[in-house]
Amino acid sequence: TGHHTWSVPEIELFVERHAAGTKAHLALMLFLLLGQRISDVAKFGRQHIRKPRHVAPKLRQIHAGRWLAFRQHKNRNKDPVDLVIPILPQLETVLQDAKDAGTLGTMTFLETSFGKPHTVKGLGNWFADRCKEAGVPGRAHGLRKAGATLAAQNGATPHQLMA
Template sequence: MSDMPRRRKPYIQKEITRHNTTVWYFRRGKGPRIRLPGPYDSDEFNAAYEAALSGETQHRRSSLLEHRQGSVAWLIRQYRLSAAYRNLADITRKNRDAILKQVEQTAGNLTAAKVTPDHIRAGLKRREGKPGSQRNFLRAMRHLFQWAVPEHVPSDPTAGEKVRMPKTQGHAPWSVDMIDRYHAKHKLGTKARLAMDLMLYTGLRRSDVVRLGPQHIRDGVLTIRLKKSQELTEVILPVLPPLKESIDATEVGDLAFLVTQYGKPFTAAGFGNWFADQCIDAGVEGRAHGLRKAAATFAADNGATPHELMAIFGWQNLKEAETYTKAADRKRAALKRAHLILRSKA
């Protein structure tokens, strides 16, 4: 059964996505094609349709929405001025901003106090087939509305809503063979070799590796505050012999060991892309985060406890550390007791 009444609004186009989701567009003649949010004939759909019909530009529409007190766009503007928003990590704030801008365009005209779980579910449905996007949208909306209760809205419309994520192992940890093949291609003294050694022998994320420089090392001890924790978590590690050898053999930058061809520190994203190219050149499928997982796996296999892993890798709870120690314990137990499979002689 169609979700549209018999008489279709003028200038409306309907499309079915590959995820079997209905999407609506406004287009007058050869003018721009404007996507309309929400189900056909819903409040947010009609508001966007009227705006497109009247010829309002997105910029003008956004400006009007921001100044209507009590609207979702107005609420987002207040949220961006709050301590709750400012205290988010830089990368989290950047990602949330992208989602909030989408929400401003699709639902900014709605009255914030009247946003219901149905509106949240509609937003999740628009991201159907993309569980990561659904999860990030729900997290952004939950943080917004939990901040807004009770001063601006009576309740949190995201309460009880969940996104079921598919089970995945994420980035695969590097194997010893992969590390050996990478080392064989990228010799000691090269920037590509140092990049791997910095990650493998410190277990740092790429967002911290790109910041790491001579100033972080004193008397053979590396000390750095982690970017993901807004530099609240400090990691203190010895500079292991193979890492010291790699640093000493390589030409490095003044404030960052790893620099671009222009002598500037990498961004985390830029480094990830550059390192991926070095991996391809070496014929290995691994990526930067897989080295952090490899380091954690090696440490657990060598007997590190969950709390020791937390200290090394800067984790704030036991859950992630126990992922590695449980796997290592199972491996040790299987190797030690597998002979019990043998049938005993009567």
């Protein structure tokens, strides 16, 4: 039960419909590669990116590239969680493709057609429409689950998955 977990063929079908450089492809990859809630992805933007020299030396040993630093939206008022996660090379490529295509937002990575940040529900509804266009049954939350599954299949440790 619960949200539908995307399969690899469903991800491929979505990418066939929404190619690299499109806002839909950017959204898919943000959900899949960052593994964060839609409430956080809706807020991500350039202001969250940290250059390697701005993260702890131990983190730079793990990943030499850029990082995403943010406070999770969930429980932000009673028990806040601050995260710093690597921007994987694959996501760097996706961000550059979106920038080159003019689909990368200015304030947030994903913006409405009016150049404003999406609300959480607005982003969820917009992404659901892109899923329908691609003929896939999934939604954003199922990509978070799929990303964790793919990471585990590619050798991520239980502690890496929990992190």
